[in-house]
Amino acid sequence: MLNGRKAVRTLPVYHPPLSGRNGLRLDFNENTVGCSPRVLARLRQIGVEELARYPEREPVEAVVAGYLKVKPEELLLTNGVDEAIHLICETYLEPDDEVLIVVPTFSMYEIFARAPGTRIINIPAGVNFSYPTHTILRHITPATRLIAIANPNNPTGAAALEEELMLVARSAPNAAVLVDEAYFEFHGHTLLGKWRELPNLFVAHTFSKAYGLAGLRAGVLMGDAQQMSAVRRVASPYNVNSVALACLPEALEDEAYVAHYVNEVCDGRERLQRELQNLGIPFWPSRANFVLMRMGEANAGFVQAMRDRGILVRDRSRDPGCEGCVRITLGSLEQTDRLLAVLREVLPKIGVTVQEVRP
């Protein structure tokens, strides 16, 4: 009988609850209002010829590189950041290499990094989910080949400082240090270009969040030109489809659309955090388009009560250190109004009182 590799057979299954997502989707950190109308206009123009041809990535890579002010040879368009993570693992990891991951975090790091038979070292986040720089430094060994960092982190919303990330990258020159900035637009800080000081550093961005294009699957992996030429060797020349390639320049052109959405999300984040503070519900200040809060034992009831009122939120209580926690994505101004109204209605109904939810 044919069996998958041992490393694959022992992989945890990542099965995000994707079915039956009707209502206001505040559960997957997506853009909740959709992409720029310019992208839709371009989509409508796509004809048979464009679909019949294999996609040509390079001209669009030049546009994206120009926009991000990096050299085209420092950048690879990918099938979402998910593929960027996979390619880094394919390029650098051998069985028995060590991979450092701070938990809780985005599940795909472990899934892609574990498949080659590496040793995953999960390092718990520090106090209030802070980035545990010194613990990481203590775990770096000659076998460390990958350190994956979501900055800001998902699901906590916490962000590490540039100096901390640079110190980690400097301390592990034989490891690929992947700084995943999927939520960059809501945070505003980036390590773009820093690979010119530290060629083991990679930065990833995505069009799935602020740009509203999660369904197109488009991300960007960037790093030192020589390292990126190694990564390109394991990528399919057709990894990003023609529809996505046609839309990306339009999405980038409409800066005002994305800026407006990001502003509304960041305002909503402040409003939700203020509300949680007033209600005495513990939460972690976020730098991304979501907030993680602790509902305690009322968590499951809360998620269901929100769903019953047409708002999907994500139960994160199985993530390490997140017992009783739920993550809520922010969207437009009107959506935040609705979220806050439903929140005020739901909490008394599920018997949440200030005392019960305080840690």
Ligand SMILES: Cc1ncc(COP(=O)(O)O)c(C=O)c1O
């Ligand atoms: C930290 C982080 N990285 C990457 C992704 C996935 O990005 P993409 O849609 O570009 O594959 C997510 C999605 O939730 C995420 O939270």
